[in-house]
Amino acid sequence: MIKAVRGTRDLLPPETALWNFVESAVRDVFRAYNFQEIRTPIFEETALFSRSVGEETDIVGKEMYTWQDRGRAESDRGQSLTLRPENTAGVVRAYIEHKLWDRGLNKLYYIGPQFRRERPQKGRYRQFYQIGAEVLGPPSAGSESPARDAELLEMLATLLDRLGITGWNLELNSVGCPNDRAKFNEALRKALEPVVGKMCADCQRRALSNPLRVFDCKVPEDQPIIENLPRISRFLDEPCRAHFEAVQAILRTVGVPFTLNDRLVRGLDYYTRTAFEFTHGALGAQNAILGGGRYDGLSEALGGPAAPGIGFAIGEDRLVLSLQESASAEAVVRRPDVYVAPLGARMNPDAARLARELRRHDLVVELGDETFRLKKSFEAATKAGAKYILIVGENEVKADAFALKNLETGEQISIVRSELAGKIQAGR
RNA sequence: GUGGGAAUAGCUCAACUGGCAGAGCACCGGACUGUGGCUCCGACGGUUGCGGGUUCGAUUCCCGUUUCCCACCCCA
Numbered sequence: 001m002i003k004a005v006r007g008t009r010d011l012l013p014p015e016t017a018l019w020n021f022v023e024s025a026v027r028d029v030f031r032a033y034n035f036q037e038i039r040t041p042i043f044e045e046t047a048l049f050s051r052s053v054g055e056e057t058d059i060v061g062k063e064m065y066t067w068q069d070r071g072r073a074e075s076d077r078g079q080s081l082t083l084r085p086e087n088t089a090g091v092v093r094a095y096i097e098h099k100l101w102d103r104g105l106n107k108l109y110y111i112g113p114q115f116r117r118e119r120p121q122k123g124r125y126r127q128f129y130q131i132g133a134e135v136l137g138p139p140s141a142g143s144e145s146p147a148r149d150a151e152l153l154e155m156l157a158t159l160l161d162r163l164g165i166t167g168w169n170l171e172l173n174s175v176g177c178p179n180d181r182a183k184f185n186e187a188l189r190k191a192l193e194p195v196v197g198k199m200c201a202d203c204q205r206r207a208l209s210n211p212l213r214v215f216d217c218k219v220p221e222d223q224p225i226i227e228n229l230p231r232i233s234r235f236l237d238e239p240c241r242a243h244f245e246a247v248q249a250i251l252r253t254v255g256v257p258f259t260l261n262d263r264l265v266r267g268l269d270y271y272t273r274t275a276f277e278f279t280h281g282a283l284g285a286q287n288a289i290l291g292g293g294r295y296d297g298l299s300e301a302l303g304g305p306a307a308p309g310i311g312f313a314i315g316e317d318r319l320v321l322s323l324q325e326s327a328s329a330e331a332v333v334r335r336p337d338v339y340v341a342p343l344g345a346r347m348n349p350d351a352a353r354l355a356r357e358l359r360r361h362d363l364v365v366e367l368g369d370e371t372f373r374l375k376k377s378f379e380a381a382t383k384a385g386a387k388y389i390l391i392v393g394e395n396e397v398k399a400d401a402f403a404l405k406n407l408e409t410g411e412q413i414s415i416v417r418s419e420l421a422g423k424i425q426a427g428r
Numbered sequence: 429g430u431g432g433g434a435a436u437a438g439c440u441c442a443a444c445u446g447g448c449a450g451a452g453c454a455c456c457g458g459a460c461u462g463u464g465g466c467u468c469c470g471a472c473g474g475u476u477g478c479g480g481g482u483u484c485g486a487u488u489c490c491c492g493u494u495u496c497c498c499a500c501c502c503c504a
Contacts, residue, residue, distance in 0.1 A: 006494085382465055
């Protein structure tokens with residue numbers, strides 16, 4: 001038997017209703033902030049990701065689905081292509097390619113699948129779904145303003161509240177500009193040198209490859225050492241510090257709670273200044289449901305104009321998971337309003353016409369099987385969760401008055417065709 | 429990529445030291461031929477993930493493999 005490949009899965013009803021619930025809430029909320037949707041290809045030139053995400057990151061180094069495309073002629077070597085491991089690079093590429101700044105498009109969101117060749121776990125798949133948004137534009141358009149950061153964070157808080165997710169925590173940090181990072185990295189290396197020998201094996205490796213990641217260490221014995229390491233906050237230059245302060249001031253005023261976490265670092269190379277994560281306790285080790293930050297130099301790194309920006313990505317798989325575990329997932333499934341039960345094949349035309357009329361009144365209609373005996377139709381209607389059953393038999397068609405029974409109350413009436421839709425809508 | 433656990437009916441799970449593969453729920457039918465939910469009865473349902481080995485005999489023990497889960501790595 002052929003099965004879905006490792007790390008991929010089918011999303012089945014009724015779970016798909018929950019995904020739709022999430023996505024329509026996202027579209028509603030983002031629209032209120034005047035974001036517009038962008039859809040970029042799910043594969044791109046490999047160079048796009050290695051330049052933006054960073055050659056040294058795990059994503060580029062070992063987690064990408066990359067292949068050599070065929071050229072035009074049999075003998076040609078094609079380009080190296082890669083399934084997108086994240087969507088910010090694609091959005092920025094499109095921004096540059098279509099000169100979106102000239103069209104005033106500076107607030108974009110996306111919803112779609114991404115691909116990373118990781119070891120699968122719960123809430124972590126090789127084809128996974130991200131919801132993200134990006135604010136970017138020329139500096140003259142205010143894209144560097146802390147107001148953009150704060151607005152984006154406030155939008156996310158609104159979204160999580162709207163989804164009924166309680167107990168989220170916003171963790172906030174600033175990773176400064178490249179200059180600050182360089183100075184900080186140097187200080188960090190110096191501080192680590194005398195103590196690294198006492199740390200865990202992972203930290204010893206990190207200290208060499210990517211010292212920032214030492215802050216992710218969860219080994220208890222290492223914590224006192226980590227506590228004493230220099231923090232990025234002390235290395236922010238004046239503009240970065242002021243920017244960070246301003247973001248916080250706005251959040252306090254609009255009433256979005258947050259906690260400062262100067263150990264929060266971002267894995268991708270393109271991040272600058274504001275870095276953030278929303279975490280949720282119920283998710284265990286995979287406790288981050290979304291993360292993001294500012295990437296002021298990304299456009300230029302990809303050969304575009306200066307276009308400071310900030311964005312985030314929500315792990316939709318995990319978001320849905322936390323929704324399933326906390327909220328009432330059942331509630332979002334729309335069940336049939338009415339089950340139309342034709343009694344015998346000769347009733348099919350009349351049943352079909354009635355179903356069509358009812359559906360035109362925005363009712364959810366399940367058209368039953370004409371081979372069912374009435375008892376079985378009732379069972380089928382109940383199982384489908386229909387509110388009403390409408391019986392279409394010879395007597396009803398002759399009289400043009402139909403038996404309509406409320407399956408929840410047991411009340412049954414005879415009702416003429418013209419009043420059917422109104423009656424069912426009223427009882428919905 | 430590393431380490432550990434698991435895999436038995438559609439779902440949730442049993443099956444002693446190796447001895448006839450089972451239950452509940454679901455599904456289908458009947459009791460009840462134009463009135464559901466409850467109840468009762470019956471039927472259906474299996475390459476025990478896959479491949480090999482040991483054995484008279486393997487769901488059980490061994491090896492390999494695949495997938496999932498957990499912890500790493502890393503990240504959303």
